Amino acid sequence: MAEGSRDHGGAGTTTDPEEDSPNMIVYRKIEDIVTRIQDEKAGGVAIRTVKSFLSKIPSVVSGADIVQWLMKNLSAEDPAEAIHLGSLIAAHGYIFPISDHVLTLKDDGTLYRFQSPYFWPSNCWEPENTDYAIYLCKRTMQNKARLELADYEAENLARLQRAFARKWEFIFMQAEAQVKIDRKKDKAERKILDSQERAFWDVHRPVPGCVNTTEMDIRKCRREKNPHRVKKSVYGVPDEGQSQPSPVHSSSQPTRKPTKEDVQKEISFLNIQLDRHCMKVSKVADSLMSYTEQFMDYDPFVSATEPTNPWISDDASFWDVEASRDPSQQRVKKWGFSLEEALKDPAGRDQFLKFLESEFSSENLRFWLAVQDLKRRPLQDVSARAQEIWTEFLAEGAPSSINLDSHSYERTSQNLKDPGRYSYEDAQEHIFKLMKSDSYARFLRSNIYQDLLLARKKFLSQQDDYWHSTTLKHLLSIHGYQIIKALDLSAMCPRLIARFLLLHYDLLSAKHKVEPRLMLYV
Amino acid sequence: MCKHYLYSILCISTSLCFKPFRCRSLPAQRKYMRSPPIPEMATQEVQLSETLAHLKTESDTLKGKLEEERAKLHDVELHQVAEKVEGLGQFVMKTRRTLKGHGNKVLCMDWCKDKRRIVSSSQDGKVIVWDAFTTNKEHAVTMPCTWVMACAYAPSGCAVACGGLDNKCSVYPLSLDKNENLAAKKKSVAMHTNYLSACSFTNSDMQVRLSRMGEDTCSSFVTALHHFFDLTELFKVFRHVLHDFMSLQGCDKKANVWDMRSGQCIQSFETHESDINSVRYYPSGDAFASGSDDATCRLYDLRADREVAIYSKESIIFGVSSVDFSLSGRLLFGGYNDYTINVWDVLKGTRVSILFGHENRVSTLRVSPDGTAFCTGSWDHTLRTWA
Numbered sequence: 001m002a003e004g005s006r007d008h009g010g011a012g013t014t015t016d017p018e019e020d021s022p023n024m025i026v027y028r029k030i031e032d033i034v035t036r037i038q039d040e041k042a043g044g045v046a047i048r049t050v051k052s053f054l055s056k057i058p059s060v061v062s063g064a065d066i067v068q069w070l071m072k073n074l075s076a077e078d079p080a081e082a083i084h085l086g087s088l089i090a091a092h093g094y095i096f097p098i099s100d101h102v103l104t105l106k107d108d109g110t111l112y113r114f115q116s117p118y119f120w121p122s123n124c125w126e127p128e129n130t131d132y133a134i135y136l137c138k139r140t141m142q143n144k145a146r147l148e149l150a151d152y153e154a155e156n157l158a159r160l161q162r163a164f165a166r167k168w169e170f171i172f173m174q175a176e177a178q179v180k181i182d183r184k185k186d187k188a189e190r191k192i193l194d195s196q197e198r199a200f201w202d203v204h205r206p207v208p209g210c211v212n213t214t215e216m217d218i219r220k221c222r223r224e225k226n227p228h229r230v231k232k233s234v235y236g237v238p239d240e241g242q243s244q245p246s247p248v249h250s251s252s253q254p255t256r257k258p259t260k261e262d263v264q265k266e267i268s269f270l271n272i273q274l275d276r277h278c279m280k281v282s283k284v285a286d287s288l289m290s291y292t293e294q295f296m297d298y299d300p301f302v303s304a305t306e307p308t309n310p311w312i313s314d315d316a317s318f319w320d321v322e323a324s325r326d327p328s329q330q331r332v333k334k335w336g337f338s339l340e341e342a343l344k345d346p347a348g349r350d351q352f353l354k355f356l357e358s359e360f361s362s363e364n365l366r367f368w369l370a371v372q373d374l375k376r377r378p379l380q381d382v383s384a385r386a387q388e389i390w391t392e393f394l395a396e397g398a399p400s401s402i403n404l405d406s407h408s409y410e411r412t413s414q415n416l417k418d419p420g421r422y423s424y425e426d427a428q429e430h431i432f433k434l435m436k437s438d439s440y441a442r443f444l445r446s447n448i449y450q451d452l453l454l455a456r457k458k459f460l461s462q463q464d465d466y467w468h469s470t471t472l473k474h475l476l477s478i479h480g481y482q483i484i485k486a487l488d489l490s491a492m493c494p495r496l497i498a499r500f501l502l503l504h505y506d507l508l509s510a511k512h513k514v515e516p517r518l519m520l521y522v
Numbered sequence: 523m524c525k526h527y528l529y530s531i532l533c534i535s536t537s538l539c540f541k542p543f544r545c546r547s548l549p550a551q552r553k554y555m556r557s558p559p560i561p562e563m564a565t566q567e568v569q570l571s572e573t574l575a576h577l578k579t580e581s582d583t584l585k586g587k588l589e590e591e592r593a594k595l596h597d598v599e600l601h602q603v604a605e606k607v608e609g610l611g612q613f614v615m616k617t618r619r620t621l622k623g624h625g626n627k628v629l630c631m632d633w634c635k636d637k638r639r640i641v642s643s644s645q646d647g648k649v650i651v652w653d654a655f656t657t658n659k660e661h662a663v664t665m666p667c668t669w670v671m672a673c674a675y676a677p678s679g680c681a682v683a684c685g686g687l688d689n690k691c692s693v694y695p696l697s698l699d700k701n702e703n704l705a706a707k708k709k710s711v712a713m714h715t716n717y718l719s720a721c722s723f724t725n726s727d728m729q730v731r732l733s734r735m736g737e738d739t740c741s742s743f744v745t746a747l748h749h750f751f752d753l754t755e756l757f758k759v760f761r762h763v764l765h766d767f768m769s770l771q772g773c774d775k776k777a778n779v780w781d782m783r784s785g786q787c788i789q790s791f792e793t794h795e796s797d798i799n800s801v802r803y804y805p806s807g808d809a810f811a812s813g814s815d816d817a818t819c820r821l822y823d824l825r826a827d828r829e830v831a832i833y834s835k836e837s838i839i840f841g842v843s844s845v846d847f848s849l850s851g852r853l854l855f856g857g858y859n860d861y862t863i864n865v866w867d868v869l870k871g872t873r874v875s876i877l878f879g880h881e882n883r884v885s886t887l888r889v890s891p892d893g894t895a896f897c898t899g900s901w902d903h904t905l906r907t908w909a
Contacts, residue, residue, distance in 0.1 A: 022815040022841050025796055026859070029817075029839040076837040081876060085837055088860055211882050215901075218669060220797070263577040269787070270584040279825040280595045284808075285603035288823070288830075288851070289869055291806045293607075295850035300894040300909075302610065302852055310638075311618040311895040311909035316655065319637060322892065 022220055027092070027122035034094045037061075037069055038114055045069050050111060058188045060098060060111040067107045083107050092213045093121050096199035101150060101207045103199070113192065119200040121214060127204050130171065131234045133160040135201055137175035138182075152208050178235060200234075294337055297330065306330075332452045336444055339436045343368075355448045356439060363400035364431050364439065367393045371424045386419035394427075402431060592828055600821070600830045604869035610852070613865065613875045618895065621652050621905040623659055626668075628899035630886050632682075634675045637892045641682045642905055643670035649684045654897065654907050770810055772798030777812050777822060791822045793829045800844045804868075805851045811868075813842030819856050821868065833866040835873060844886050849893030857884030857898050863908070879906055 037044045045065040050057045063086075070082040086105030089095055095112050096103055105112070119125070136157040139149055149157065164171060182190060206212050258266075279287075296302050300309050310316045321328065327347045335342035335351075342348040349369075356362035370389050377385055393402050394412065404412070408426045415423035443449055626646035633640050638655040647668040651661040665684065673684035771778045777798055779789040796815035803810045809823040809830070818834040819842055833854065840860035847854055853874065854866040861882055865875040882901035889896040895909040 020796065022797065022859075025815055026840055033839075070837075074837040075835070080878070081837055084860070084862065084878065085839075088840070211902075219671065260574050260577060263574065263581055266581050267577065267584060269790070270581065270588055273588055273789070273827070274584065274591065276827065278592065278595055278827045279823075280597055281600070281823075281826050281828070281830060282598045282603060284823045284826040284830065285598065285600045287825075288600070288804070288806075288809060289604060289607060291808075292850050292852045292869060295805065296852055298893075299848050299850035299852060300892070301613075301615075301848045302850060305894065309894050309909055310655065311907060316638075318894070319892075 021216070023214075023216055024122060027120070030089050030092060030094050031120065031122065033070075033074070033089065034114060036073065037066065043069075043073070047114070056188070057098065057111060057191075059192055060113050061095075063097075063106045063108055063110040063112055066095065066105060066112060079107055088213075091203075091211060093119065093199060093203035096195070096202065098195050101198075101202050102210060103202055103206075113195055113199075115199055116193075116196045119196055121203065125200075125204065125232075125234070126214075127201075127234050129160060130164065130167070130237055132156070132201065132205055133164055133171045134174045134178065134235050134237070135197070136160065137171055138178050141175060141179050142182075150207075156205065174235060174237060298334060327452065329453065332449070335449070336453075339432070339440045342440070342443075351448060351452065352440075352443055355443045355446050358448070359439070359442075361439060363393065363402050364435050366400060367402050368428060368431055368435070371428045374424065375421045377421075382421055383419040386416060386423055389424065390416060402427075403434070404430060595826060596828065600869065601871040604871075607869055609870070610867055610874055615865070615875060615877060615908050617879050617906045618909045619654055619657055619907040621654060621657055621907075622903070623650055623652075623662075624648060624903045624905075626903060627882075627901040628885060628903060628905055629669070629671050630673045630684075631888060631897055631899045631905060632673055632675045633888055633890050633897065635891055637890050637894065639675070640897055640905070641673050641675050641684075642899055643673035643684050644903070645669050649673055649682065651682060652905075654905075770801045770803065772801045772812055774798070775814075777801055777810070779824065789824060789827060791829060793820060794818070796841070799842060802846050804847055805849065811845050811847065811854055813845040813856050815841035817841055817858075819845055819854060819866065821854075831868070831871050833864075833871060833873070835864075838864065843884055844888075844898075846887055846889045846896060848889060848896075855887055855889065855896055857887035859883045861900070861902075863887065863898060877908065880904070 036042065038047065040046060045061050045068075047059055047061050050060055066086055067079060067082045070076055070086055071079065074082070074085070076082040076085060083105055086095070087103075090097070090103040090105050090112075093103070094115050095105070096115060097106075098111050098113055100110075136149065136153060139153070140157070161168060182193075185193065204212075204214060305318055307313075307317050307321065308315060310318045322331075327345070331345065331347070335345060335348040342352055349365075353362055353365055356365050367389070370393070374382065374385050374389065392398055393400050394404065394409070395401075404427055408430045412424060412427045415426075621640075621642070624642065624644040624646060625648070626644050628642055628644045631640055631642040638653055639651060639660070640654050641649060641651045643649045643665075645668055647665045647670060649663045649665060649670055650659055652659055663684075670684050673682060675682055771780060774797055775792055775794045777791045777794075778787045780786065781788050791812075794812065794814040794816055795818075798812045798814045800813040801810055802812075804821070808825055809821055811819055811821050813819045817838050817840060818832050820829050820833070821831040822828065823830045833856070838858065838860070840858050842856045842858055844857040845854060847868070852868055854868050856864045856866065858864060861878070861880045861884065863877040863880075863884060864873055865877065866872070867874050880898065880900040880902050884898050884900050886899040887896060895907050897905055897907045899905045
């Protein structure tokens with residue numbers, strides 16, 4: 001069995017082609033943490049022998065001590081984070097509770113032990129079922145209550161006995177041999193080694209319902225240079241070559257050395273980078289900050305939405321409001337941030353178009369929209385559509401001729417010799433800049449926009465009239481004059497009325513059978 | 523540009539003037555070797571390898587020069603400038619919906635433009651369309667292979683695309699008729715060499731952008747839903763699209779920005795210490811964030827052409843699988859392999875919140891189109907919506 005509980009056995013010293021696999025990176029970090037925890041002189045936890053009833057429990061640490069250490073040394077802000085991290089370290093097999101198969105960390109007096117480096121996951125163990133069978137078999141041979149098999153282990157053993165029926169004698173013999181080796185060891189040492197071995201199997205054959213932390217993301221498996229390498233056995237059983245190769249997609253191309261062309265490409269790329277004009281970080285930071293500032297009011301995670309966030313309140317009216325043709329004041333305000341924002345919103349696009357039509361200068365926007373649409377067409381429609389756009393906007397005597405500078409005009413007509421989705425890219429950019437500097441600014445000052453921005457008041461006053469005229473009278477006729485007696489309704493604003501009605505919803509609905517829909521309207 | 527060419531030409535001409543073995547920059551060991559007689563063929567080989575060496579030196583010099591130039595612009599740190607920004611208050615974010623129904627690890631998910639429907643794919647080979655608000659499953663398709671690693675919702679909401687180890691991208695139209703056999707209506711786009719690792723729709727239902735694993739380049743296949751031909755065009759394209767023509771790609775430790783129109787890589791960033799698993803544009807499009815196996819998220823700005831922030835903590839040691847921004851760009855959500863979600867203040871660089879709930883790795887994370895919630899998929903077979 002395992003030789004030496006403290007020495008560094010196994011692979012990982014000479015050539016390790018998997019050193020950069022994501023699991024390995026995490027293992028190394030955990031190993032660093034675990035080494036530090038055990039280093040008492042450098043502020044680690046005290047590993048001691050605890051007396052319990054008639055026996056002594058060697059080499060243990062309490063869960064609370066580990067949590068304390070993690071909080072102090074890894075700047076974990078609160079115990080929950082430290083416990084979570086500790087549980088993960090346990091789940092990966094680096095620490096384990098001495099009397100439980102489930103590998104989690106508890107912030108109390110539960111006792112934990114550190115795993116032997118021989119059994120560390122970074123040694124790339126992928127133990128076969130034969131090894132597991134030997135282990136379970138060995139356990140049944142040891143007549144100790146604390147080593148009795150758990151239910152799931154007994155089930156596993158039964159399954160393995162059926163699967164390895166022919167080999168069972170061999171497995172039995174191996175198990176006996178292991179038991180003999182174990183008996184020779186010192187009692188305390190055996191306790192420790194037994195627990196470490198059990199913890200090893202808890203990682204590789206976890207309790208049903210527990211996460212198997214040895215699983216790897218299949219997308220990363222391609223890194224393995226030798227996915228079908230011979231797996232070493234925990235108990236020194238020679239591999240009979242019956243193991244199935246794991247279904248891994250090995251990369252088709254081995255990494256090749258850079259050629260002259262590669263380096264030349266690199267050089268031209270670097271030259272382009274050197275010629276690029278870049279901004280200072282201070283300017284960039286200011287830009288990021290102002291963008292974020294501007295949109296924070298629209299960010300549901302930062303500012304409360306009106307009506308409430310549907311995911312929190314379970315009420316989907318927020319989405320209904322957003323989809324309505326009548327844009328809210330806040331939404332209209334957003335159009336004023338930039339032309340991009342105005343065009344992103346379909347309502348904004350419509351209003352801008354309306355404004356331009358009133359000025360008889362809508363051809364620019366219509367051209368821009370047509371080109372956007374062109375980019376979404378299925379390929380067979382592209383050249384026909386491109387031609388249509390040319391005829392409509394750019395040709396001699398076009399009905400909606402746009403004002404393009406000669407350079408872009410030349411480029412575009414060249415592009416159209418072989419029409420594609422991006423043939424109008426230059427022209428579109430030019431027109432966009434034109435709209436941005438000219439018509440967009442005027443749009444923001446226009447009545448159409450300003451009315452919408454302040455439209456709430458108009459909309460509300462409309463509501464006032466409506467309430468006073470129809471609905472309210474109707475409601476009152478149903479519910480009688482109790483309400484009128486209580487309030488002077490004609491003087492109240494609709495919102496207050498609404499709130500009042502809501503408050504008395506139960507009473508009203510019970511007594512007068514008010515339709516729920518009406519209440520929601522409120 | 524010209525002067526560099528001249529330099530290369532100069533090198534070649536000087537090497538021709540002298541006997542090859544003298545031109546070689548002799549490393550220390552060579553001193554003790556007697557120069558053997560050199561036949562014609564070897565001479566040419568030696569010349570080729572020398573120009574390669576020269577080119578490499580040139581490349582290295584340029585790299586050094588570039589670093590110097592960029593360092594001059596690094597006058598301040600983002601979090602220093604952001605000190606004057608108001609701090610964010612305490613957040614109460616929790617799971618609002620849990621979607622159960624997958625039989626194995628959830629690998630990918632995407633939101634529909636209607637802000638409440640999502641599509642998710644899993645290792646059990648199932649692709650499910652949910653109304654996340656009501657938690658009802660609306661469609662379920664079984665793919666012929668397991669490990670469906672990528673899925674995306676069409677902008678119109680009428681179709682979903684998915685693919686994985688079967689080396690294909692399949693597009694399924696969604697119909698309201700539950701009895702209709704969706705699998706029969708799918709259109710497939712075959713990819714010859716390797717498996718599909720990500721896909722997304724461009725602005726229209728007509729184009730699907732895909733990326734293959736194992737290669738630096740990815741392909742875009744246009745599939746027309748209304749017609750029966752699948753493959754109609756090939757671009758060199760990538761994982762995510764914000765603008766019509768620019769795209770981001772995370773490839774090993776590098777993050778690249780590509781111009782789709784020319785098929786060229788226009789910017790490249792390499793500061794991560796390990797594989798990049800996820801890249802996402804900042805809402806304004808001027809910057810992007812990346813999440814990597816080195817347990818950090820980083821913010822890169824395209825205008826400054828450098829990394830401007832790192833989001834990491836000593837207590838976070840597991841890799842990031844997926845990142846996304848909130849609507850304003852103030853918050854960055856990261857799904858980690860330690861089953862948690864960390865929420866970062868993008869400007870100040872601090873962690874705002876840590877969210878527990880999943881019982882296994884978070885494999886995918888996306889913020890909803892209107893920013894009201896974000897959804898995570900995990901190896902624990904479930905999806906959760908948080909707000």
